[in-house]
Amino acid sequence: MSAGKIDPMEQFKVEPVLGRHLDLFGYDVSFTNSALFMVVVFVLLAVFMAGGLKRQLVPGRWQVAAEDAVSFIDNMVSVNIGSGGKKFAPYIFSLFFFILFANLVGVLPLAILPGLHTFAVTSHITVTAVLAFLSFGIVLAVGFATHGLKFFSLFVPHGAPAWLMPVIIPVEFVSFMVRPFSLGLRLFVAMTAGHILLEVFGSFVVQGLNAGGALGPVVSLLSFVMIVGVSALELLVCAIQAYVFALLTSLYLHDAVHLH
Amino acid sequence: MDHTSAMYIGAGLAAIGVGLAALGVGNVFGSFLEGALRNPGAADGQQGRLFIGFAASELLGLIAFVVAILILFVVK
Numbered sequence: 001m002s003a004g005k006i007d008p009m010e011q012f013k014v015e016p017v018l019g020r021h022l023d024l025f026g027y028d029v030s031f032t033n034s035a036l037f038m039v040v041v042f043v044l045l046a047v048f049m050a051g052g053l054k055r056q057l058v059p060g061r062w063q064v065a066a067e068d069a070v071s072f073i074d075n076m077v078s079v080n081i082g083s084g085g086k087k088f089a090p091y092i093f094s095l096f097f098f099i100l101f102a103n104l105v106g107v108l109p110l111a112i113l114p115g116l117h118t119f120a121v122t123s124h125i126t127v128t129a130v131l132a133f134l135s136f137g138i139v140l141a142v143g144f145a146t147h148g149l150k151f152f153s154l155f156v157p158h159g160a161p162a163w164l165m166p167v168i169i170p171v172e173f174v175s176f177m178v179r180p181f182s183l184g185l186r187l188f189v190a191m192t193a194g195h196i197l198l199e200v201f202g203s204f205v206v207q208g209l210n211a212g213g214a215l216g217p218v219v220s221l222l223s224f225v226m227i228v229g230v231s232a233l234e235l236l237v238c239a240i241q242a243y244v245f246a247l248l249t250s251l252y253l254h255d256a257v258h259l260h
Numbered sequence: 261m262d263h264t265s266a267m268y269i270g271a272g273l274a275a276i277g278v279g280l281a282a283l284g285v286g287n288v289f290g291s292f293l294e295g296a297l298r299n300p301g302a303a304d305g306q307q308g309r310l311f312i313g314f315a316a317s318e319l320l321g322l323i324a325f326v327v328a329i330l331i332l333f334v335v336k
Contacts, residue, residue, distance in 0.1 A: 009333065079308065182319055189322035192329075244315040247308060 006203035080250035096246035103238035132184030143256035281321020
């Protein structure tokens with residue numbers, strides 16, 4: 001098997017679109033493929049919502065889909081944040097649908113048309129960490145604005161005996177501070193792992209066909225079947241990871257608004 | 261043992277942790293299904309907690325995957 005080594009990490013390379021670099025005061029602000037696909041996600045989401053804003057009394061299918069999307073988020077926010085949660089619905093809506101569309105656009109197999117590789121925006125820790133710290137920042141801002149210094153009572157659970165406090169408070173504090181990292185890491189690794197898996201099976205297909213012989217095409221066929229199966233699983237993982245990100249953000253907001 | 265072999269063996273060992281997380285995730289969904297088959301009416305209300313449990317157990321498996329990736333691609 002003398003085929004060239006295929007690097008599964010090469011698909012995550014962020015590079016300027018069409019090779020045009022842009023420099024501003026020494027900072028590289030070129031329009032990268034990552035930025036391009038964020039614009040694509042935004043346009044798709046805007047088109048989806050704009051198409052559903054017809055306000056017919058008896059809604060057509062597109063309007064029903066847009067209304068379902070909004071009521072899904074409204075339901076999640078009202079169940080998980082409770083009273084005083086409705087004002088967070090726009091943020092949770094944007095968060096959930098940006099992550100969902102970004103995940104799905106990244107999995108689209110458009111590369112059948114040569115050169116049209118989609119880029120998974122959320123497969124970079126830079127993007128997911130910003131989203132996670134944005135959520136965490138909103139939690140902190142809401143918590144301190146609503147409760148002031150009493151927000152620190154979040155680390156002291158009700159009904160715990162006083163002698164356990166020196167143990168519980170550091171543990172609770174650490175598990176609170178880990179939240180933004182775990183939120184960003186979960187989405188990032190789920191997407192990266194899925195894409196690496198797809199790339200590895202893709203490389204098996206190519207190397208099997210190159211090797212020829214008796215077993216080459218068999219390996220290619222089996223790997224292709226695995227690609228189809230893993231892509232189906234990836235669709236599920238995209239949706240679940242977007243839902244989990246929004247759900248956990250809602251739960252952290254519940255903690256901030258209600259303090260247990 | 262030279263550096264490269266130790267790296268690859270370490271990455272392989274870290275990937276065992278991902279398999280252990282698979283046990284954990286299967287446990288979460290299995291317990292949910294068991295309870296849901298006994299009391300189907302209460303199942304839909306608990307779906308939120310199902311996904312929270314899934315997220316928590318999957319995160320630990322993903323951390324093991326990150327350790328393997330760090331060893332393979334970040335360690336010189």
